[in-house]
Amino acid sequence: MKILISGAGVAGLACARELGVRGHDVTLVEQAPGLRLTGTPIDIRGAAIEAVAAMGLLPEIRRRRVRMSERTWFVDSAGEPVARMPMAAVSDSADDIELLREDLIRILADALPAATAPATPPATAPATAPATAPTIRFGDAIVAISEEPDGVDIRFVSGLAGRYDLVLGADGQHSAVRRLVFGPDGDHLRHLGVYFALADHPAEADSEGPNSLYNVPRRMAGLFRYGGRAVAVFQFRSERLDFDHRDLDAQKRILADAFAGFRSWRIPELLDAARADPAFYLTAASQVHLPAWHRGRVALVGDAGYCPAFLSGRGTSLALLGARFLAEELDRRGPGPDPAPGHSEAFARYEARLRPHVTRAQDRVHGGRDRMLPESWGDIAARNKALRALDTPDRL
Ligand SMILES: Cc1cc2nc3c(=O)[nH]c(=O)nc-3n(C[C@H](O)[C@H](O)[C@H](O)COP(=O)(O)OP(=O)(O)OC[C@H]3O[C@@H](n4cnc5c(N)ncnc54)[C@H](O)[C@@H]3O)c2cc1C
Incomplete structure (x- = not known):
């Protein structure tokens, strides 16, 4: 399928990787002029660790692990340590992995599939489509989305336009895709x-x-x-x-x-x-709360759809898990001669699998x-x- 992803953060890069390796034709648009590498260390927890393991990224992520929270103290006005960050309260388990946001972004970007189309077609059809290299366009963003019966028409800030089978909004807490398709921020953002x-x-x-x-x-x-x-x-x-x-x-x-x-x-x-x-x-x-993360051929992934707020320490885990679930569900084949399931069913299954994780993360923020x-x-x-x-x- 021809899939457009808005936003090259954790969710967008993870989606591009997971969909690219499954043979989808992916275009990623990021409004910044390059990958945004700032950010304090972030955490990968619980089921997201299994997701990055399934993506083959766990060894590299473990290699880049830091232990910043363990070295964090509350200090007094003279700079003297007065109390230590309570690790039991900030982590889910000893398996949680803390790493620089910059390192995670680079790991995901490096894991994007390269062009792998064989020079001569194989004699027999492969069981799965060959991986396809995503196209990344920096300094551009979606300005208009119009869904038609057989695709989504997109106009970009750059003046370019295109038609896609599916559009994924992975453009963060202030998602433009969410605003264009699901309505104004005020309806969904809880400060x-x-x-x-x-x-x-x-x-x-x-x-x-x-x-x-x-x-x-x-x-x-x-x-x-x-x-x-x-x-x-x-x-x-x-x-x-x-x-x-x-x-x-x-x-x-x-x-x-x-x-x-x-x-x-x-x-x-x-x-x-x-x-x-x-x-x-x-x-x-801010948290993002939406009754559904998909509408027609458009779905939201990561903070765009279900930001738990940085205070939860779980936004990155949800973004990774969401990308993995979404790609798996879009890829799931049913029985029969034309087994490709519709995108609506795939989006609904993605949401059903992820919703309990999101609810748990959003509920744990006030402490x-x-x-x-x-x-x-x-x-x-x-x-x-x-x-x-x-x-x-x-x-x-
Ligand atoms: C620069 C930066 C620094 C961060 N620092 C921290 C931190 O220190 N601690 C923390 O807990 N979390 C931080 N976060 C947020 C954290 O990365 C996310 O909460 C989490 O990883 C979920 O990722 P995401 O991909 O859904 O969102 P994000 O990581 O926010 O990625 C969204 C991406 O979409 C792009 N984008 C936004 N609007 C558009 C648009 N209209 N069109 C195209 N692209 C668009 C953004 O530039 C960004 O690259 C930071 C995010 C960014 C972008």
């Missing part, structure tokens, strides 16, 4: 009252030390070091803010305003790093917010005390 920001801090790249998180009421600033780089991270509680997701200066101002008046620990220095970073990233902790962003100085002290009581003495 959880928290924002997250991330900026490179090159001046600290060669420094040593644990990863530090520092709280003031309703806010957290931190410094993480991994893979030879350092990043400043921020979280803060806030009502929903309206801003243009393409306006970086506006986003940097939002962060500066959120921390205005707080100058303890390294907050001013970390804000300076944010101001200087051209790849600064700000996002809301993360209360732990990371206590409301008052008293709550911060109480959180630290409770974490110390949980920790083993040799780790304190």
Whole structure:
């Protein structure tokens, strides 16, 4: 089938890989000029570990494993460790794999099938279609989707147009495909009252030390070091803010305003790093809730359809699992002379398999917010005390 995927993040690349190896003719459009490699380490958990194993990616993912959360401390204003990240509360099991988002994106991109069409056709028809190399187009995005009885007509920002059998929206929390096909963000995005920001801090790249998180009421600033780089991270509680997701200066101002008046620990220095970073990233902790993730020939995968919010630590796992389930279901053959099942049934089975995983992930988000962003100085002290009581003495 001729399949268009919007978004080359975790979900989009995983879909392109899984559909390409099954012989589908895949085009991937990504609005950024290249792969977006920023991001703190992410987690692969539970059933998603089986999914990446089935995709043949587990050995490389394990090789790239980091243990950042285990090296993370809450610190006081003098930088002294006061409590440690509770691993039992943030992980599902000891099998969880933490790795740099950048590494996962590269692993998925490297795993895209290359053109493998044989020079001469085989004498007998192969049991499965040969893998097909996806086409990736950067700096382009869908502007219009029109479903016809035998395909979907697409117009792109670039002026290009095309007809596809299926369209997959893997374009993240603020999915354009979702907006165009399922309606405005306001109908589906649930803001959880928290924002997250991330900026490179090159001046600290060669420094040593644990990863530090520092709280003031309703806010957290931190410094993480991994893979030879350092990043400043921020979280803060806030009502929903309206801003243009393409306006970086506006986003940097939002962060500066959120921390205005707080100058303890390294907050001013970390804000300076944010101001200087051209790849600064700000996002809301929002969940996406939709009664169905497919309509006609269009389906959503990853954050676009069922973002659990970064506070859950499960968005990447759902994206990988969703891509795998979707590809398997589109590929499933029934009995009979014309066994290819319709896309509607395949989309429905994809959703039925994944829904319980999504519900569990979305339900588990609130503990993360209360732990990371206590409301008052008293709550911060109480959180630290409770974490110390949980920790083993040799780790304190
Ligand atoms: C730059 C970046 C940094 C991140 N950092 C973190 C982090 O530090 N911690 C964390 O927990 N999660 C982070 N995330 C989110 C995390 O990667 C996802 O929650 C999770 O992996 C699910 O992946 P996804 O593919 O559904 O969404 P995403 O990883 O968000 O990927 C969506 C992709 O779609 C592209 N896109 C968006 N709109 C369009 C459009 N209209 N047309 C075409 N392409 C479009 C985006 O540029 C992006 O490449 C980050 C995401 C990005 C994009």
